[in-house]
Amino acid sequence: MRLYPRAALLAWFALVAASGWWIARHAVFTNDLTAFLPASSGRAERLLVEQLRSGGASRTMLVAIEGGEPAQLARSSRELARALAADRRFEYVTNGAAEYIQPARELTIGNRYLLSPAVTAERFSEESLRQALRENLEQIGSFAGMAFKATLVRDPTGELRKIAEGAAQSAPASRHGVWFSADGKRALLLAQTAASGIDAVLQQDTLDAMGAAFALTRADPNQSLLVSGPGVFAARTRAAIRQDARWLTGVASMLVVLVLVFVYRSPGAVALSALPVLTGLLVGVAAVSLVFGSVHGITLAFGITLIGEAVDYPSYVFTQRRSGESLLEVLGRVWPTLRLAVLTTVFGSLALLLSSLQGLSQLGVLSMVGVLVAGLVTRWVLPAVAPGRSAPPPRRLPFSLVRAGLAVRRAAWVLWILLVAALALLVWRHDRIWDDDIGHLSPLPESVRELDGQLRAALRAPNVRYLLMVSATSREAALARSERVALSLQDWAGKGVLEGFDLAARYLPSAQTQERRRAALPEPETLRRSLAKAQQGLPYRADAFAPFQQEVEAARRGPLLALEDMRGTGLDLKVQSLLLSSEGEWQALIPLRGVRDAAKLESLARSLPADLQTTLLDLKSESDRLIGGYRAQTLAFAGVGALAIAILLYAGLRDVRRALWVMLPVYAAIAMTVAGFVALGSGLSLFHLVSLLLVLGVGLNYALFFNQKEAGTESEQETSRALSVCFLTTLAAFGCLATSRIPVLSAIGLTVSIGCALSLLNAMVLGQVSARARSAA
Amino acid sequence: MKRALLAMVAGVALQAAAQEGPWDFAQLMAQLAQVQASKARYSEVKRVAVLREPLHFSGTLSYARPARIEKHQALPFKEVIRVDGEVLTVEREGKTQSVALQGVSLIATLVESLRATLAGDGSELERLYAVKVEGTRQRWTLRLTPRDFEVAGVVKSVVIAGSGSRVARIEILEPGGDSSVMTIHHES
Numbered sequence: 015m016r017l018y019p020r021a022a023l024l025a026w027f028a029l030v031a032a033s034g035w036w037i038a039r040h041a042v043f044t045n046d047l048t049a050f051l052p053a054s055s056g057r058a059e060r061l062l063v064e065q066l067r068s069g070g071a072s073r074t075m076l077v078a079i080e081g082g083e084p085a086q087l088a089r090s091s092r093e094l095a096r097a098l099a100a101d102r103r104f105e106y107v108t109n110g111a112a113e114y115i116q117p118a119r120e121l122t123i124g125n126r127y128l129l130s131p132a133v134t135a136e137r138f139s140e141e142s143l144r145q146a147l148r149e150n151l152e153q154i155g156s157f158a159g160m161a162f163k164a165t166l167v168r169d170p171t172g173e174l175r176k177i178a179e180g181a182a183q184s185a186p187a188s189r190h191g192v193w194f195s196a197d198g199k200r201a202l203l204l205a206q207t208a209a210s211g212i213d214a215v216l217q218q219d220t221l222d223a224m225g226a227a228f229a230l231t232r233a234d235p236n237q238s239l240l241v242s243g244p245g246v247f248a249a250r251t252r253a254a255i256r257q258d259a260r261w262l263t264g265v266a267s268m269l270v271v272l273v274l275v276f277v278y279r280s281p282g283a284v285a286l287s288a289l290p291v292l293t294g295l296l297v298g299v300a301a302v303s304l305v306f307g308s309v310h311g312i313t314l315a316f317g318i319t320l321i322g323e324a325v326d327y328p329s330y331v332f333t334q335r336r337s338g339e340s341l342l343e344v345l346g347r348v349w350p351t352l353r354l355a356v357l358t359t360v361f362g363s364l365a366l367l368l369s370s371l372q373g374l375s376q377l378g379v380l381s382m383v384g385v386l387v388a389g390l391v392t393r394w395v396l397p398a399v400a401p402g403r404s405a406p407p408p409r410r411l412p413f414s415l416v417r418a419g420l421a422v423r424r425a426a427w428v429l430w431i432l433l434v435a436a437l438a439l440l441v442w443r444h445d446r447i448w449d450d451d452i453g454h455l456s457p458l459p460e461s462v463r464e465l466d467g468q469l470r471a472a473l474r475a476p477n478v479r480y481l482l483m484v485s486a487t488s489r490e491a492a493l494a495r496s497e498r499v500a501l502s503l504q505d506w507a508g509k510g511v512l513e514g515f516d517l518a519a520r521y522l523p524s525a526q527t528q529e530r531r532r533a534a535l536p537e538p539e540t541l542r543r544s545l546a547k548a549q550q551g552l553p554y555r556a557d558a559f560a561p562f563q564q565e566v567e568a569a570r571r572g573p574l575l576a577l578e579d580m581r582g583t584g585l586d587l588k589v590q591s592l593l594l595s596s597e598g599e600w601q602a603l604i605p606l607r608g609v610r611d612a613a614k615l616e617s618l619a620r621s622l623p624a625d626l627q628t629t630l631l632d633l634k635s636e637s638d639r640l641i642g643g644y645r646a647q648t649l650a651f652a653g654v655g656a657l658a659i660a661i662l663l664y665a666g667l668r669d670v671r672r673a674l675w676v677m678l679p680v681y682a683a684i685a686m687t688v689a690g691f692v693a694l695g696s697g698l699s700l701f702h703l704v705s706l707l708l709v710l711g712v713g714l715n716y717a718l719f720f721n722q723k724e725a726g727t728e729s730e731q732e733t734s735r736a737l738s739v740c741f742l743t744t745l746a747a748f749g750c751l752a753t754s755r756i757p758v759l760s761a762i763g764l765t766v767s768i769g770c771a772l773s774l775l776n777a778m779v780l781g782q783v784s785a786r787a788r789s790a791a
Numbered sequence: 792m793k794r795a796l797l798a799m800v801a802g803v804a805l806q807a808a809a810q811e812g813p814w815d816f817a818q819l820m821a822q823l824a825q826v827q828a829s830k831a832r833y834s835e836v837k838r839v840a841v842l843r844e845p846l847h848f849s850g851t852l853s854y855a856r857p858a859r860i861e862k863h864q865a866l867p868f869k870e871v872i873r874v875d876g877e878v879l880t881v882e883r884e885g886k887t888q889s890v891a892l893q894g895v896s897l898i899a900t901l902v903e904s905l906r907a908t909l910a911g912d913g914s915e916l917e918r919l920y921a922v923k924v925e926g927t928r929q930r931w932t933l934r935l936t937p938r939d940f941e942v943a944g945v946v947k948s949v950v951i952a953g954s955g956s957r958v959a960r961i962e963i964l965e966p967g968g969d970s971s972v973m974t975i976h977h978e979s
Contacts, residue, residue, distance in 0.1 A: 085918070109845070112941055154839055155846050157882075160945050161897055161963065167841055189896055193939045196891065558841040 019398035026395045029387070030293060033300035042305035043311060071244070071567030072211025073105070076469040077203040077224070078240040079232070079371050084198050086233040088190035093203035093231035094224075095192075096663055098205055101227065103220045104645045106584050109203040110186065110193035117583040122177055123165070125579075127569040129523065130173035133531040137171055138541060138566075143548035146171050152550065186473050195472040200240070202473050205244055206587055214252035214311075219575060226770055242466040250458055252311075254756055262750045262759070267748035269327035270325070277739050279406050283332050285331075291324040292389035293395075298384030302376050317380035322747060323359055323711045324388030326740040327352065328396060330719065333739050334732040336762035337407040341397040349393060351718050354666040357390030358659045358718075360710035365652035366707065371644045377704065385711075408735060415734040416720070420779030426779050432658040433682045436689035447688065449697025450642035459755075477635050480612070482515075482604040482619065485627040489593060489600050493524035495626050497604035502622060503604070511615050513608025518592035521585045528574045538563065645700050652707065659714070667721075676721055680713030687769045701758050712744060712766075713773030720777045737774065795904075799966075813932050816924045817911060822909025822956045828855045829957075833974040852975060854909045874902050900942045904935050904949040905961060920949070929954050 024616070079090050091109045098107040099114075108114040127133055136142060150170055153162045165174055186193040186202055193202040205224070209216035221241060228239045236549055254535050274284045298317065302309050330352055335344045369377030441449065469475075484499055486492040496621075497519045507514060519527070536544065580586035594601045609615055612632070619630035663673035684706055689697055719733055744766065751763025830853035837846040850864040864870040871882040879898065880889045892899040900919050907915040916922055919942075921937035935949040945965065952960040961973040 130862075151846075155837060155848060155867075156840070157871070159837075159899065160901075160963075160969075163839065163967075163969065164945070187891070191896060191939060553842045553844050553846075555841055555843050 016374060022394045022398040026293070026391065028185060029297060033297045035302060036300045037296070038595065039103040041299065062300040073207045073209070073245060074211075074241040074475065075205040075207060075220075075224070075241055075246060076466070076473055076475060076780050077205060078200040078469055078472075079203075079228070079237050080200045080240060081237040082234045083203075084189055084194065087201040087237065088192045089233040090228070090231065090237055091192045091203060094228055094235070095203055096226035097231055098203075098224065101223055103216075104205050105208050105222050105588050106206040108205075108584060109201070109204060110188055111191055113582070118585050120578060121583050121585065123168075123174060125569075125575045126169065126173040126177060127357050127535055127566065128528045128575050129521075130176045130531070132171075132173060132176040133534055133535040135271075135536070137534070138536045140544040140547045143171070143544055144552075147548055147552055147554065156498075157630060158594055168565055169479050170559055170562055178637070190668045193467075195474070200472065202469070204473060204475070204498040209245065211244040212248050213245075214248040218249035218253065221246060221249050226466065233303070239547055240465060240469070242462070242469050245464075247462070248601045254458065255759065258754045258756050258759055262754055266747040266750040269750070270743045273739060273742045273746060274329075276407050277411075277735065278332055279409055283328075283400070283405070286400060287325065287328040287332070288389040289396065289399075290327050291321060292382075293391045294321050294324050294384035294386075294388035297387045298382075302379050303384040304343065304682050305379055306372065306376055310376060313373060313376040317377055317384065321381055321384035321388065322744070323708060323715070325384055325717060325743060325747075326712065327356070327741065329739045330355070330715075331392060331396065331409050331734040335407055336732070339407075341400040345397060350666075353388070353415060354663065355715040355718055356385060357662055357666075358714045359385045361658040361662055362652075362655045362707055362710050364784060365648055366704070367646065368651045368654070369599055369648055371647075374579055374644070374648060374700075374704075392467040408729065411735050413738075414730060415774075415778055416730045418733075419720075423779055429776060429779055431684070432686060433537055436682075436686045439692060440685060440690045444586055447692055447698055448642065448645055449699050450638045450645060479632060480512075481631050481633065482605040482606065483629045484604065485629075485780055486600050486602070486603040487598065489595070490524055490526070491521065492593060493519045493603040495628070496604060497524055497527055499604065499626055499628050502550070502607075502618070506615070506618055511609070511618065512606050513610070514659040515604050515606050516592065517604050518589045522575060522577060522580065522589045532570060535566055537570075538567050541566055548571065549749050555681050577606075612619070641700060645703060648700070648703055652703075655707075656710075660708075663714075671722060675780075676714065676717040679717045680710055681778050683713055683769055683772035684709060685774050687765060690768065691765075699761065701761050702765050706769060707761045708766055709769030709773060712740075712770050713777070714739070716770075716774050716777040737777075741770060741774050769791055802821035814924060814926060814928050816922055816933075818928075819924055819931060819933065820911040820916075822911070822928070823909065826856075826911075826956050827856075828911070829853065829909070831978065832976045833973050834976070835971060837969070837971045839969050840941075840967060851972075852904075854956070857910060858906065860906050860909065874906060896939065897942050897945060898936060900939060901963075904963075905958075908933065908951055908958065917936065 077094075078092070081085050081087075083504070092111060095107050095109045095111065095114065098104045121614045124131060147170060149160075150166060150172075153159055154166070156162075165514060172481050187196050189198055190196060194200065195202060207217065209220055211217065223237060224241065225228065232239075237350070271284060274287055275281070295317070298321065299309055299314065300627055302313060302317075307441055321739060331344055331348055333342060334348055335341065363378045363382040363385070366374050367382060369375045369378065434586055482499060483504075484496045486495055496517055500515070500517050503512075503515050506512060523531075545563065546556075549559075560648060577586060577589060582590065592603045592605075594603065606615070619628065660673065664670060667673050667676070687706070687709070688698060716737055719736055748763045748766040748770070751759050751765050754763060755758045792825055794890040794928045804845055809860075827850070832836055833850060833852045839846065839849070846869070848864055849866050852863075853861050859873070862870075862872045863873075864872075869883070871880075873880045873882075874892070877892050878889055879892050879895070879902070880887060882888075892902065903919055907913075907919075913922075913946075915970040916935065919939070923934040923936075924969060925932045925934070935951070935952075937943045937946050937948075942957065947964045947966045948962070949957055950960075950962040952962075957975075957977055959975055963971045
């Protein structure tokens with residue numbers, strides 16, 4: 015007996031040390047949200063993940079400065095842009111000021127004969143030139159003539175204007191030389207971060223850098239900075255969850271400790287209550303890191319929720335101690351039931367473990383290993399370190415859940431009716447149980463999404479929901495195909511199906527198209543003659559258009575425009591964000607703006623020739639479908655877990671009816687909880703489902719312990735005390751979580767609180783019915 | 792009686808002397824701010840480097856307080872440009888186009904050189920331009936130099952000449968040497 019405590023402690027110490035060492039040396043913690051996104055299959059899904067991970071759109075920050083005079087706002091905008099441009103955390107920044115659009119403008123001017131869709135041989139004929147020169151004459155005289163003249167002698171055919179017509183729709187309003195909202199109250203900027211849009215930590219760092227730069231450079235202390243974008247959402251989400259979680263965890267821990275101190279009357283026992291769960295968490299995290307290579311921040315956050323059940327294990331032991339009894343003796347009585355409680359949860363975790371969503375399967379490993387280890391620590395380590403026989407026994411509670419259950423058993427029919435009603439509701443509303451809208455998983459308040467909408471509209475940034483994806487085996491082919499698709503799109507836009515679209519080939523036409531345009535340019539002598547004839551009768555000086563002739567010749571002999579030439583102009587980033595490649599396959603993305611008739615769009619997209627390899631994606635329904643898929647899969651595996659639990663219970667209790675009576679209260683509670691949510695009109699998300707798995711684990715324990723002894727025996731008070739403590743600690747922790755403003759946290763808190771309360775009630779009332787039935791038999 | 796007459800004559804003389812004395816920006820603005828509305832024919836000559844000969848335009852120009860100006864060009868082609876408040880409208884060949892002035896800062900700056908001058912809105916002029924007034928009440932010149940760097944790249948200066956509360960001539964000089972001179976013919 016002397017050997018046992020030492021051996022147990024030594025084994026525990028070795029396990030903790032090994033896990034700690036592994037975590038310190040090898041564990042990588044990431045904040046990459048894509049662990050909760052598909053790892054697999056369809057190209058649309060891959061594209062979605064790719065876009066979320068590092069697509070240009072995901073790294074875009076929409077920035078506004080508001081408050082005070084427009085002139086001062088413009089000054090702050092310039093200062094901020096200058097500061098950000100010098101910061102490595104930003105790849106690109108623009109506020110529409112000349113210095114930022116100048117490089118792109120020069121590139122466009124220099125390559126206008128390769129870029130303009132209007133370039134054909136006909137455009138340089140005598141007839142067309144005369145027409146152009148005549149129109150130019152009117153322009154010179156007109157109101158806008160002054161700005162127009164700047165490029166007249168270089169570009170009399172107006173290619174720049176032709177190119178700008180395509181892009182003009184995507185430029186915001188301008189005041190004092192920088193971008194402004196239409197009402198002049200906000201100066202606008204666009205920034206592209208170096209960090210991936212879903213790396214919440216780096217995004218927060220980038221956001222802080224921007225805030226600091228603004229505080230240093232703003233022209234007026236009344237001005238404030240507004241920032242939005244996917245990365246900002248990620249950072250804000252993390253901050254909100256952390257802040258709420260920290261504060262709520264503090265309050266919850268305090269309540270739990272209060273309950274334990276009141277019941278145990280011994281600080282040692284209270285401290286020891288934390289030992290199994292903390293050991294389980296440490297070993298669980300080490301196991302996740304060992305299996306997956308990295309641990310996701312979210313796994314950690316939700317994993318702590320899931321193994322929260324393990325906090326109950328020492329409670330089941332400590333609360334059932336009789337005066338003068340050692341812990342080992344208590345365990346001798348309690349362990350068979352506790353073992354079953356641990357094993358049912360381990361099997362319940364199967365549902366998560368088998369998920370193809372890496373985040374969920376990490377949760378499964380963490381919960382399975384964590385709960386198992388917590389159970390073992392409760393069984394073997396706690397008795398080795400617990401206070402001896404002389405420690406005061408736990409306080410006698412002034413009420414008995416078992417007696418209360420017996421007292422209300424006449425009202426059991428109420429629960430039966432409720433259960434039938436719940437099941438009926440679930441069958442009736444079976445199509446409305448689930449809410450797969452990814453937007454509802456966002457912890458951010460509506461105002462944040464509103465601001466994003468406003469900034470997106472003001473900056474003319476696409477709100478990517480619909481996009482066309484053109485696939486090909488090379489970049490060239492993708493560009494060429496997308497140019498053909500663009501022709502159809504222009505036609506659809508003319509019919510009012512959509513407002514507009516963006517296209518990589520607009521900034522970088524395919525080589526084929528560029529070559530065709532270059533070949534259409536006339537030889538110098540031909541151009542000179544056509545131009546001279548076109549000028550006849552018009553008041554232009556004979557040599558006025560010499561720059562035009564020189565530049566056409568330069569373009570005719572010059573190279574084609576390549577992506578490398580676009581570096582530093584911002585246009586290269588644009589092209590790269592619209593052209594993706596993976597595993598030898600290229601995709602040109604065409605984000606659609608202002609889709610007015612989605613059904614028409616769909617049928618038109620289907621009518622595109624098959625050789626264009628073009629797919630229309632509705633990213634929102636795509637992601638909803640994905641989430642729904644994972645939810646369905648998790649549900650299927652939960653069924654497998656339930657079957658495993660049933661077999662386990664039968665093996666442990668060796669009685670089919672008892673096993674059924676143990677399962678009934680908790681499944682009834684889950685049905686009632688789900689029905690409650692459905693009745694209130696809020697569908698269940700993936701997070702509710704994960705919470706229900708915890709309810710299953712905790713609720714089974716309640717039923718198991720209620721079933722362990724008949725009422726009226728000596729253990730009645732112990733059973734009642736054990737369940738009271740377990741329920742009160744669970745309610746304290748998850749009740750706090752339910753008050754969170756963050757939908758995800760409050761969903762978990764509410765689901766677990768209600769589910770556990772109903773499980774306890776059902777176990778009290780329906781479980782007792784079973785006891786009565788048995789004693790009557 | 793004689794003394795009173797003398798005093799009156801002296802007063803008038805003094806007033807006249809004051810009117811012929813140095814003329815400053817604030818006085819000019821106050822003077823212009825009295826005009827409620829005006830309408831007059833104009834002729835405009837644009838000299839452009841790429842053209843062998845200048846371009847000639849003519850029509851009528853009208854102003855109505857507080858913020859409406861209209862330029863009806865009759866020759867060589869019909870065009871109506873109207874600015875009312877913050878909206879600029881151009882009518883040409885039966886087509887009408889409207890834009891918000893805020894979105895086009897170069898045009899807005901140019902429009903204000905005329906509209907704020909006619910309105911006597913000194914603070915608006917000073918916001919957009921460095922201003923300098925020369926001459927007398929009867930023969931004044933208001934020289935406007937754009938403050939905005941980008942506008943200055945297209946417009947070197949705007950020189951407005953007039954007499955009393957009437958604008959007689961608007962000259963726009965461009966950095967490249969091109970110019971436009973608008974002469975306003977008041978009927979009186």
